[in-house]
Amino acid sequence: MTDSKKILGHRDYRICTNCIMDTSDPQISFNEQGECDFCTSFKQNIVPSWHTDERGYQELMKIAKRIKEESKGRKYDCIIGVSGGVDSSYLTYIATKVMGLKPLLFTVDSGWNLNVAVENIEKIVKTLKLDLYTEVVNWQEMKDLQLAFLKAQVPYQDTPQDHVIFAGLYNYAVKKGIKYVLTGGNYSTECVKPPFEWTYINDLALIKDIHKKFGKTSLKTFPTCSMLKNRLYYRGIKGMKVVKPLDYVPYEQETALKTLEEEFGYQRYKNKHYENIFTRWYEGYYLPNKFGYDKRRCYFSSLILTGQMTREEALAKIAENPYDEKQAKEDQEFIAKKLGVSDSEFEAIITGDNKTWRDYRNTAKLLNFFIHLAQKVGIEKRNFR
Ligand SMILES: [Zn+2]
Numbered sequence: 001m002t003d004s005k006k007i008l009g010h011r012d013y014r015i016c017t018n019c020i021m022d023t024s025d026p027q028i029s030f031n032e033q034g035e036c037d038f039c040t041s042f043k044q045n046i047v048p049s050w051h052t053d054e055r056g057y058q059e060l061m062k063i064a065k066r067i068k069e070e071s072k073g074r075k076y077d078c079i080i081g082v083s084g085g086v087d088s089s090y091l092t093y094i095a096t097k098v099m100g101l102k103p104l105l106f107t108v109d110s111g112w113n114l115n116v117a118v119e120n121i122e123k124i125v126k127t128l129k130l131d132l133y134t135e136v137v138n139w140q141e142m143k144d145l146q147l148a149f150l151k152a153q154v155p156y157q158d159t160p161q162d163h164v165i166f167a168g169l170y171n172y173a174v175k176k177g178i179k180y181v182l183t184g185g186n187y188s189t190e191c192v193k194p195p196f197e198w199t200y201i202n203d204l205a206l207i208k209d210i211h212k213k214f215g216k217t218s219l220k221t222f223p224t225c226s227m228l229k230n231r232l233y234y235r236g237i238k239g240m241k242v243v244k245p246l247d248y249v250p251y252e253q254e255t256a257l258k259t260l261e262e263e264f265g266y267q268r269y270k271n272k273h274y275e276n277i278f279t280r281w282y283e284g285y286y287l288p289n290k291f292g293y294d295k296r297r298c299y300f301s302s303l304i305l306t307g308q309m310t311r312e313e314a315l316a317k318i319a320e321n322p323y324d325e326k327q328a329k330e331d332q333e334f335i336a337k338k339l340g341v342s343d344s345e346f347e348a349i350i351t352g353d354n355k356t357w358r359d360y361r362n363t364a365k366l367l368n369f370f371i372h373l374a375q376k377v378g379i380e381k382r383n384f385r
Contacts, residue, residue: 019301020314024292025195038192042305046187049378052250060248064099067180067243076104076131078180078243081169082124083107083276084117087184087246089124089266090256094245095182096128097263103182105132106172108165111139111338112278116267123264135168141222145207146278147339148214153355155291156200157282163202167225174238186246188308189253192301198293200357201367202227209361227367252308281331284322291354296322 015022016036022028029037051059071077080095080103082088095101107121125132145160173181193199200206204226211219225234234240260266288294296318303309336346357364 016301018311019192019304020297020311020318021192021301022297024294024297026197027195038301039305042191046191050187050247052248056248060099060245063243063245063248064101067099067101070179074178075102076176076178077101078103078182079106079169079173079176079178080104080182081106081108081165081184082121082132083165084113084120085184086253086256086260086268087186087189089120089260089264090251091182091184091246092124092128092130093259093263094249096130098249099245101182103130104176104178105130106169107132107134108168109134109136110161110164110276111137111142112161112276114269114277116269117276120264120266123266127264133172135164135172135223137164137168137223138221140217141219143339144215144217145211145219145222147341147349148211150339150349151214151352152210152360153352154200154210154357154359155198155287155293155354156357157286158199158279159202159207161276161278163207163225164223166202166230167223170225170230170234170240171223174234174240179239179241181240181242183242183244184246185244186251187302188246188251188306189299189302191305192298194293194295194298197356198287198291198295201364201371202230203357203362203364203367206357206360206362213360227370231370253303254308277331278335280323281328281335285328285332286350288322290350294318294322 011023011026013023014028014030016028016030016039017034018039019036021036021038031037031040050056067077078095078101080088080092082092082105084107092103092105095103105121105125121132124130142160142164146157149157149160169181173179204224207224235242257266257268261268283295300309300314300318304311304314332346333343336343339346341349
């Protein structure tokens, strides 16, 4: 593990007294009680408008009615992006069994999915008799962009995969004229969003610049969608609507997993995003070792704030290694081989000097303006910085 002093510079180590977010987030701030700004923001902005009781259920049913009315006569009334993970699987359950919708399922084959994730999707599709569209990403382009990101030495190694999932889904929905996109985004497990410095934002300018500097092939078929295209063109002009049903119902991980196991024979896996080999290695090894960022902090803190885990349990869990050294080594070898570089080349690529979004062309200022605007009008309630 990297020396925390090295990451934090002169800043003394400090951890929130309520959750487990700490100064590994360079921009964290604390109030007089020692509570961090994620906690204050949760209490001030999310709690007052977050209803998962009867009131939430009634609101959700109203949304369902509107979706059905606006999609009358159509084969599908909405689209759901599925990964085989618990959020999107439970979302599919709620959309069909509770809301009574007819979704088209959409998934991306980025080349990294584990069998267990693919099998989970297949089980859901079969049990609910739904249609599934799989967007297969051109592997040469995916590989080239991922290697470019690794060479760029930035923390955001999930960007190529995240972008392709988000862009692929939105582009496909608009192309097919499906107005409603249902996402598994939720406060229950994600109310503490990974800090800006850990994940940055969907900034196509940064993606293109990194690829231009370090990529070798051109991205001809790789799905892209800028934040402005999504917000202004897709949502503003084409009328696309994004709904997060999991925020209207009680959504507890353990209960959701049990339901999924009973209904579909769903198989669970160790950590929230470990349905994918690259993500497992990136979140469990690369990010904590190279940058000192442990995304489990956000996940566990979300569970603390929503009453699903105690702070003591979270502290004990975060002290454990996210996954064992042997598995990390095996995964790294697998990743190097798949990306077409030798083990030593890969090691050399990932040990360069750390960089951030500031080292590349970006539109952070403009995108921040839009994020703050969304917070002002109440579309984005989470702490975003
Ligand atoms: Zn906190």
